[in-house]
Amino acid sequence: MQKAPLLIFSLLLLFVVIIFQDQSNSSTDNLLTLIKSKLKKINRNWDIVLIKKSPLEGFYRANIRGGKVIYYSDTTGYFFEGDLFSISPNGIVNITDINAKKRRKDLLSKVDIESTIVYKPKGEVKAVIYVFMDVDCGACRDLHKQTTSMNKLGIEVRYLAYPRAGIDSETYQKMTTAWCSNKRKESIDELMINKYSPFNLCKNSPVSRHYELGELMGLKGTPGIILRDGTLLHGYRTAEKLAQELLIN
Numbered sequence: 004m005q006k007a008p009l010l011i012f013s014l015l016l017l018f019v020v021i022i023f024q025d026q027s028n029s030s031t032d033n034l035l036t037l038i039k040s041k042l043k044k045i046n047r048n049w050d051i052v053l054i055k056k057s058p059l060e061g062f063y064r065a066n067i068r069g070g071k072v073i074y075y076s077d078t079t080g081y082f083f084e085g086d087l088f089s090i091s092p093n094g095i096v097n098i099t100d101i102n103a104k105k106r107r108k109d110l111l112s113k114v115d116i117e118s119t120i121v122y123k124p125k126g127e128v129k130a131v132i133y134v135f136m137d138v139d140c141g142a143c144r145d146l147h148k149q150t151t152s153m154n155k156l157g158i159e160v161r162y163l164a165y166p167r168a169g170i171d172s173e174t175y176q177k178m179t180t181a182w183c184s185n186k187r188k189e190s191i192d193e194l195m196i197n198k199y200s201p202f203n204l205c206k207n208s209p210v211s212r213h214y215e216l217g218e219l220m221g222l223k224g225t226p227g228i229i230l231r232d233g234t235l236l237h238g239y240r241t242a243e244k245l246a247q248e249l250l251i252n
Contacts, residue, residue: 038063038077045082049073052219053106058098059087066106070221072099107220108233114216118209120162120187122150129157130249135165135217135227138181138194139174142239143226147195152242156251162191164213165225179208 035054042051042065050068057064057074064087065073075082086099111133119133132153136143150160164182166174181190183205190200217227220235228236228245236248 034077035063038065038075041077041080042073042075042082045073057087058089064099064102066221068218070103070223072103103221103235104233106233107229107235108231110216110220111229111231111233114163115209116161118182118212120182120191122154122160122162122188124154124157124159127157128159129251131159131161131231132245132249133161133163133229135163135213135220135222135225135229137165137167137174137225138177138191140167140225144195146226146239147191149242149245153245156242156246158242158245158249158251163216164210165217165222165227166210166214167225170211170214175210175214176202176204179204179210182208182210 038054039051042049049071051065052068053066055064059074061076061078062074063077065075067073071084072086073082073084074087086097089096089098114133134146136147153160164178166172166178168174177194177199180200180203181187181194183203184190184200193200220229224237226239230236230249240248
């Protein structure tokens with residue numbers, strides 16, 4: 004007979020926990036919405052993609068599309084733009100870079116490999132890199148010439164599309180045509196030497212999704228090389244230099 008009161012008590016306790024959790028989530032959502040509206044008053048052109056608590060007490064971190072990071076206090080109204088550093092026993096640590104790296108790694112884990120254009124080594128794969136590229140970018144063309152050497156060193160290259168001029172540009176149409184081709188690698192190879200095919204803008208092209216991903220990752224130009232741990236390397240480098248950075252012997 005004692006089980007019934009105990010069961011009722013347990014159900015009531017569970018109900019209270021659920022109500023409290025819902026109220027807590029609602030309160031947090033309201034606060035984040037308020038912070039977003041205040042940041043918009045600072046600059047209405049900011050496209051805020053993420054707001055989270057920062058390690059700095061009383062401040063929230065806001066990630067702006069394109070890579071800008073803002074730290075904002077909801078109690079004082081103070082804010083600053085840039086990197087947040089801390090001093091550890093091992094030296095100075097860039098907290099903003101660590102957070103950005105984690106975010107890129109998380110976003111990268113959701114990429115469908117089938118949506119990329121892959122240059123795979125014939126032998127052992129020692130490392131994998133993702134490269135945001137633009138077929139009209141000179142540095143991207145120079146880097147593309149290194150893919151064969153990269154493959155020989157065991158580096159697998161996975162291309163992601165990032166037309167710098169945007170998704171309404173001619174470059175976007177060129178890259179969409181390549182991704183819509185039955186021979187993607189050959190199409191990219193030709194575009195890299197200024198050989199163009201008639202535009203073929205299929206509906207299932209991942210180019211716009213890749214572009215959006217690059218924006219969320221804070222890409223500032225091409226080529227943008229992303230390592231599996233979320234590290235972002237900007238610009239051209241030789242295959243040998245990249246192998247050194249990847250610690251490949």
